[in-house]
Amino acid sequence: MEEPQGRDPVYALAASPHYARDRVCFAARASGLHRSDDGGVTWRALFGGLDLTVPLAAMAVAVSPGFEADRCVFAGVQGGILRSSDGGESWQPSVLPSPPPLVSALAISPGFVQDGVLFAGTLRDGVFRSADRGGHWAAWNFGLLDLSILALAISPDYAQDETLFAGTESGIFRSTNGGRAWRELSFATELAPVVCLGIAPDHARGGWLLAGTEASGLFNSVDDGQSWSRLGEEAIPAAVNGLVLVSDPSGRHEILALGAEDLVLSRDAGRTWSTLKPGLQEGQDVTCALAPEGTAAGAPLLVGLAKGQVIRLAV
Amino acid sequence: MPGDLSRRVRFQPDAHLAMQRGVDQIVNAVQPTLGPVPRTVAVASALEGRPPELLDDGGLIARRIIQLVDPDEDMGAMHLRHLLWRLREQVGDGTATAAVLYKAIYDKGVRYLVSGGDATQLRRHLEVGMQVVLDSLRSMVGQVQGKQPLARVAETICGDPPLAQMLGEILDIIGEHGQLEIRQGRGRDIEREYVEGMYWKSGLHSRQMITDTARLRSELENASILISDLEVKEDRELLPVLEAVAGSGTHALLITCSSISDRALGLLKANAQASKLRCLAAKTPGLRSDEQADAMQELALLTGGRPFLKIAGDTLTRASAADLGQARRVWVDSTHLGVSGGQGDPRRLRQHIAELREAYVRSDDATARKRIQDRLGKLMGGAAVLSIGGVSDVAAEARKASAERTAEALRGAVREGVIPGGGVALLDCRPELRRRLSESDGPDQRAAYRILLGAVEAPIRTLLANAGLDAGRLLSEIEAAGPGHGCDVRTGSVVNMAEAGILDSAAVQLAALRGAVGSAALALTVDVLVHRRRPVRAQAP
Numbered sequence: 047m048e049e050p051q052g053r054d055p056v057y058a059l060a061a062s063p064h065y066a067r068d069r070v071c072f073a074a075r076a077s078g079l080h081r082s083d084d085g086g087v088t089w090r091a092l093f094g095g096l097d098l099t100v101p102l103a104a105m106a107v108a109v110s111p112g113f114e115a116d117r118c119v120f121a122g123v124q125g126g127i128l129r130s131s132d133g134g135e136s137w138q139p140s141v142l143p144s145p146p147p148l149v150s151a152l153a154i155s156p157g158f159v160q161d162g163v164l165f166a167g168t169l170r171d172g173v174f175r176s177a178d179r180g181g182h183w184a185a186w187n188f189g190l191l192d193l194s195i196l197a198l199a200i201s202p203d204y205a206q207d208e209t210l211f212a213g214t215e216s217g218i219f220r221s222t223n224g225g226r227a228w229r230e231l232s233f234a235t236e237l238a239p240v241v242c243l244g245i246a247p248d249h250a251r252g253g254w255l256l257a258g259t260e261a262s263g264l265f266n267s268v269d270d271g272q273s274w275s276r277l278g279e280e281a282i283p284a285a286v287n288g289l290v291l292v293s294d295p296s297g298r299h300e301i302l303a304l305g306a307e308d309l310v311l312s313r314d315a316g317r318t319w320s321t322l323k324p325g326l327q328e329g330q331d332v333t334c335a336l337a338p339e340g341t342a343a344g345a346p347l348l349v350g351l352a353k354g355q356v357i358r359l360a361v
Numbered sequence: 362m363p364g365d366l367s368r369r370v371r372f373q374p375d376a377h378l379a380m381q382r383g384v385d386q387i388v389n390a391v392q393p394t395l396g397p398v399p400r401t402v403a404v405a406s407a408l409e410g411r412p413p414e415l416l417d418d419g420g421l422i423a424r425r426i427i428q429l430v431d432p433d434e435d436m437g438a439m440h441l442r443h444l445l446w447r448l449r450e451q452v453g454d455g456t457a458t459a460a461v462l463y464k465a466i467y468d469k470g471v472r473y474l475v476s477g478g479d480a481t482q483l484r485r486h487l488e489v490g491m492q493v494v495l496d497s498l499r500s501m502v503g504q505v506q507g508k509q510p511l512a513r514v515a516e517t518i519c520g521d522p523p524l525a526q527m528l529g530e531i532l533d534i535i536g537e538h539g540q541l542e543i544r545q546g547r548g549r550d551i552e553r554e555y556v557e558g559m560y561w562k563s564g565l566h567s568r569q570m571i572t573d574t575a576r577l578r579s580e581l582e583n584a585s586i587l588i589s590d591l592e593v594k595e596d597r598e599l600l601p602v603l604e605a606v607a608g609s610g611t612h613a614l615l616i617t618c619s620s621i622s623d624r625a626l627g628l629l630k631a632n633a634q635a636s637k638l639r640c641l642a643a644k645t646p647g648l649r650s651d652e653q654a655d656a657m658q659e660l661a662l663l664t665g666g667r668p669f670l671k672i673a674g675d676t677l678t679r680a681s682a683a684d685l686g687q688a689r690r691v692w693v694d695s696t697h698l699g700v701s702g703g704q705g706d707p708r709r710l711r712q713h714i715a716e717l718r719e720a721y722v723r724s725d726d727a728t729a730r731k732r733i734q735d736r737l738g739k740l741m742g743g744a745a746v747l748s749i750g751g752v753s754d755v756a757a758e759a760r761k762a763s764a765e766r767t768a769e770a771l772r773g774a775v776r777e778g779v780i781p782g783g784g785v786a787l788l789d790c791r792p793e794l795r796r797r798l799s800e801s802d803g804p805d806q807r808a809a810y811r812i813l814l815g816a817v818e819a820p821i822r823t824l825l826a827n828a829g830l831d832a833g834r835l836l837s838e839i840e841a842a843g844p845g846h847g848c849d850v851r852t853g854s855v856v857n858m859a860e861a862g863i864l865d866s867a868a869v870q871l872a873a874l875r876g877a878v879g880s881a882a883l884a885l886t887v888d889v890l891v892h893r894r895r896p897v898r899a900q901a902p
Contacts, residue, residue, distance in 0.1 A: 145582040145689055171689055171702050172742075185557055185701075188534050188743040191714065192707035216707040222506060227534040235708045 056350025060107045061338035064114050071338065071348060072119060072134065073356050074104035079121045081134050086348045086358050092121075092134040104128075106166075108152035112159035120164060120180055122149030127166055129180040140176070142183045147171040153198035157205040165210060165225055167195030173212060175225045188227040192216045199243035203250035211255065211271065213240030218257055220271050231271040237262040244289035246299060256301065258286025264303055266316060278303065281310045281319035288334045292341050300341045302361070304332045309349065311341065311361065322347075322361065337361065371433050371890040377471045380437030380884065383429055387441045388464040390426065391419040395457035396783075396824035397520045398850055412755060417520075418766055419456030420449025432892045437884070444880045448872055450727040453769025454518050455866075455873035458784075458820045462877035465816035470885040473808045484882040486809030491878040493797055494813060495871060497790040502778040502867045503859070508533040513862035514774050517782050519767040524749075524760065527551050528767055531745045537775040538718070539745065540738030543764050545757050546748030553747045558690070558701025559663065559739045561646030561656045565693050566621050569630075570641050578694035579641050581613035586686035586700075588660050589669035590645040590653055591677065593621040596628035601680045603632055609682040615691050616642045617660075617698070619671070643693045655736055662710050663703030663740070664688050701742075714740055734772075773868030781858035782865040784821030785847035787874070788839070791817060813878075824850065 054077045062070035069085040078093035078101055093102055106122030113119070117133040125146030128137040142149070151167035158164065162179040165186075172187035173195060187193065190212065197213035204210065208224040211231075217238045219228040233240065237259050244256035253270035256277070264286050266277040281303075288304035299315040302322075309322040309332065331352035339345045347359040371379065393400040394417045403413040404425045416422050423445040429435040441463055445456040466487065474480055505511060512529025516522055531553060535541055540559075546552060565571065565579065572579045585606050593599060599616070606614045616629075621642050629640040646660060647653035657668040664686025669675040689702025714737065721733040738744065749764055751757030780786040791814060798810035818836070825832040828850035835848050838855045847858045858864070 170704065187557065187701075188539070188555070189536060189741050191711050191740070191742065193702060194707070214707065216711060223508070223533055227536065227539075229536065230711065235711060238708075 054354030055352050056333050056354065056356055057103075057105050058107050059334050059336035059348055059350050059356065060109045060119075061336055061348075062109060062113045063111050065338035068114070070113075070133070071336065072107045072109065073350060074107040074121060075350075075354065076103045077101045077354075079104040079107060079119075079128075079134065082356075085346060086356055089356065092130075093128075093137070095136055096128075105148065105150050106152040108154040108164065110154065110158050111156055116159065118158075118179065120152055120154070122152050122166060124148050127152075127180060127183070140180050140183060142166070142168075142171075142174055143185060145171075147174070151195055151198040153200040153210060155200060155204050156202055161205070163204075163224070165198055165200065167198045167212060169194055169196075173198070173225060173228075186221075186225045186227075189230075190214075190219055190228040191230060192219070194239075196239055196241045197243045199245040199255070201245060201249050202247050207250055209249075209270075211243050211245065213243045213257060215239045218243070218271060231267075233257065233265070233271070233274055237265065242286060242289045244291035244301070246291055247293045248297065254299065256289055256291060258289050258303065261285055264289075264316075277301075277316040278310065278312065278319050281312075281321070282308075287332055290335055290337045290341065292337065294340075294342075302335060302337060302341055302347075304335050304349075306331055308332070309335065309347075309359075313341075322359070369432075369892040371892070373888060374475060376433065376887065376890045377474065377885075379431065379433030379890070380440070380887065381467065381471055382431070383434035383437030383439075384441050384464055384467055384884075386429060386434065387423055387426060387438045387445070388460045391422050391445065391457050391460040392823050393827060394419050394422065395461060395820065396827045396850060397517055398828045400827065414755075415759060418449070418762060419460060420445050420766075421762065423456065423460075424449075433890055436887075436890050436892075440880065440884055444876050447727070448876050449766070451725075451730075452773050452866070452869045452872045453766045455770075455869040457823075458870065459873040459877040461819045461823045462816050462874065463881045465819035466812055466878060466881035467884055469812045469815055470881065473812070474885060478808055479805050480886045480888070482803075482805035483809055483812075484886050486806045487812065487878055487882040487885075490794065490797065490809050490813045491874065491882075493793055494787070494790045494817065494874055494878075497793045498780060498786055498867065498871055498874070501780045501786050501789065503780070505774055505779045505864065506533070510779075510862065510864070511771060511774070514779055514782075514864050514866060515767050515771055517863060517865060518770050519763045521760070521763060523551055524764055524767070527553055527747065528764065528771055531747060532768070532771045532775055535738075535741065535743070535745050537772045538721070538734060538737035539741045540735070540743070541768055542744060542746045543761055543768065544746065544748050545754075545761050546750040548750040549752060550750050551747065551760075552750075553745060556699075556744045556746060558699050558743065559659075559703075559741075560697045560699035560744065561660075561739065562648050562652075562696065563617070563644045563646045563693065563698030564695050566618075566642040566644060567626050568695075569626075570693075576694070578692055580690065580692045581615060581639055581641060582690055583611055584613035584615050584688055584691045585609060585611045585682070586660070586664050586666055586688060586691065587614070587616045587618075587669070587677075587680070587684075588657050588664070588666045588686055589617060589675070589677075590619045590657065590671050591669055591675065592671070593618050593625045593677075595622065596624040598677050599625055599628060601677055602685070603628075603638070605680055605682040605685060606638060607636060609685070611687075612637055613639045613691075614641070614685075615693070615698075616640065617645050617657075618642065619645045641691070641693055643698045646698050655732075656739075659713075659736065659740060660700065660703075661686060661705070662713050663700060663705045665703070665705035710740065770866045770869050773872075774864075774866035777866070777868040777871070779864040780867045780870055781845055781847065782863040783847040783850070783858055784824050785839070785845065785858050786865065786870060787817040788821055788847070789844045792844075816878075821847065828853075 058074040073080045080089040104121045110118035121128045127140045147168035153165045155163035166174045172193040174183040192214040194215035201209040218233040239260040242258040246254035290302040334350040336348040423442045508529040515525035515528045646656035666686025667684045687704040749761040801807040
């Protein structure tokens with residue numbers, strides 16, 4: 047299928063864990079979930095078999111860490127979650143408790159193959175959790191004082207620390223018991239909404255966490271969210287729409303941050319920044335990005351736009 | 362009346378010695394309960410034919426001792442009793458530790474005063490020394506989180522592993538201020554459930570509004586909420602509200618009010634049929650007027666509505682859609698009203714919670730703290746319900762009391778952290794006390810530090826003795842093992858207490874020390890006892 051044109055915002059991007067081999071990636075868009083098998087060059091819509099009379103917007107997408115074997119993909123939509131166990135060719139709906147929530151974020155356990163745990167953030171109803179690969183869902187909102195979830199980030203070491211974070215309309219919350227209960231972090235409410243979160247691959251060692259806000263820039267915590275400081279004030283003056291956080295083999299952190307119209311990159315944990323703009327035109331609002339092979343020079347970078355395209359760049 | 366005005370006066374040294382005997386009686390009744398292998402105290406029931414209560418709760422045991430026969434001894438006993446009950450109300454535990462500390466300080470203090478010491482100076486130096494111990498204890502505080510560490514702390518308090526496991530899980534979820542309801546269950550086991558959202562005491566105004574006849578309750582989704590304590594007498598009073606809801610596009614309305622007439626209920630019913638607007642009318646949340654005021658304020662914050670208050674002269678004449686709260690789900694049954702997914706401003710809600718937390722920390726009144734605790738608990742987004750069973754009603758009741766006490770102490774542990782347990786933290790204050798003793802320059806100051814050095818050993822000595830262990834030998838081994846080491850009384854071996862997970866709530870230990878030293882030092886300044894001819898029996902606490 048051709049790339050949909052017109053106003054079809056891209057809300058989220060996700061790639062197969064073996065992208066380098068299979069080139070599979072997914073785009074959650076207003077027109078539904080789309081899949082590419084060639085690294086984002088061409089896309090095809092995946093909700094065709096659902097017999098929909100009107101398009102069903104996909105707001106979030108998550109891919110199983112064991113995708114190569116289990117082919118599991120999840121899409122967050124109005125009223126629930128769609129799950130596929132054949133790479134998106136067919137879908138089964140998982141209905142969330144009534145009234146139907148709007149799923150805005152998905153986070154999948156790094157140990158999903160073993161534990162089957164998946165979290166869904168919603169715009170008005172907080173966080174839901176499933177421990178049976180998306181079959182059944184229950185609200186897990188104890189201590190979550192703000193139910194407008196805009197972003198979820200799960201610890202890479204979740205199997206041990208059971209930690210995840212939620213970015214909300216009024217700040218950031220953390221759970222250290224697998225989402226059973228939440229505690230507010232000392233992130234100033236006047237800096238919120240927090241629209242994206244980045245968690246370092248070595249989070250368990252250093253407690254490094256990034257928070258992108260709707261209008262107040264990028265913030266950095268090196269103590270698991272206890273205290274926060276501004277990062278890249280000049281390079282990222284206001285909105286941060288997305289974050290990609292990777293560690294190179296030497297443990298050095300690289301950050302790719304998406305401003306409203308800019309892509310900025312830091313290869314030294316946020317001390318210095320350079321602007322990446324190849325292929326972007328003036329007024330192309332950036333909504334999300336995906337760096338499926340990291341942020342090394344020349345690595346592929348997929349960027350979703352508010353106007354409804356996924357463009358391919360090189361870092 | 363002449364009989365009430367007559368007095369009997371007792372001077373020194375009889376006053377101190379008599380008070381000491383009274384203190385001994387309370388301490389002897391309470392100290393068997395110190396430690397993880399406590400012995401129980403049987404208290405005869407006030408009701409004829411009822412079995413005796415078997416208690417291992419020092420505060421409750423002290424409370425059951427209403428009066429001693431000897432009025433002079435009674436003065437000493439009641440002074441200590443008051444301390445222990447207040448401590449139990451404030452932090453839930455630590456009463457046996459406080460009793461043992463009190464006795465150690467009072468006994469040695471009396472001995473020093475009899476030898477010619479100055480009571481006022483001794484009190485002053487004891488209070489300075491208390492700060493030294495408090496600072497030393499604070500330097501040992503570590504945070505506790507996760508259900509297993511919390512369960513271990515719970516076990517040191519209640520000595521009941523299944524109960525401790527359950528409370529560890531619950532406190533890990535609800536946190537220091539979360540809502541926990543402890544009920545007496547019907548079976549033999551302990552069960553817990555978690556309830557989503559917040560709920561208050563309330564109930565439907567009309568049974569005809571029940572839609573779920575199996576559970577005797579009704580639910581609404583995406584509901585508008587009128588928050589009020591008004592009396593709705595006329596059906597026309599509700600018209601502005603119904604118009605506001607119709608204009609907002611929602612199809613469900615919950616009205617809370619103190620009373621509603623049959624005519625007004627009839628209007629809601631007719632309206633439901635005509636306009637598909639589902640309506641429920643519930644009693645104003647909360648029982649007493651102060652509870653209702655709190656509940657309405659918090660319901661308004663949670664849902665983004667405005668309370669209509671009788672006391673402010675509010676009416677519904679100008680009610681608009683902006684005055685109504687919104688929630689994703691509400692439910693009402695015959696006794697409660699629950700809300701989840703309130704659509705209020707989360708920033709205002711968080712600000713309100715921060716203010717309540719601050720008020721909780723500032724308050725030292727147990728009743729006020731309990732009320733704030735309840736309010737905070739309701740705002741946390743859910744509640745835990747723990748049902749306690751037992752082999753008999755008496756056993757279940759005792760276990761429920763133990764669960765309440767342990768939960769309160771665990772809240773303190775979550776809030777203020779933990780210190781090495783088993784009396785070790787107090788023991789490890791000795792180096793600093795010894796240093797202060799060596800720098801002391803007056804007899805009263807030296808006496809105060811010597812008294813405190815002895816007192817901080819008293820809890821561990823009692824705990825070891827209660828477990829049937831050789832305190833003298835074990836204290837030498839503990840001293841040799843170094844700071845942080847103590848005795849695991851279940852095995853009798855010397856271990857690193859923190860590594861072994863033997864921890865005490867810092868809030869409890871700090872409060873026990875503050876209470877014991879402060880009260881004992883004050884009691885030492887008592888010089889004369891004056892009695893009524895017919896002493897009044899203790900009523901409060």
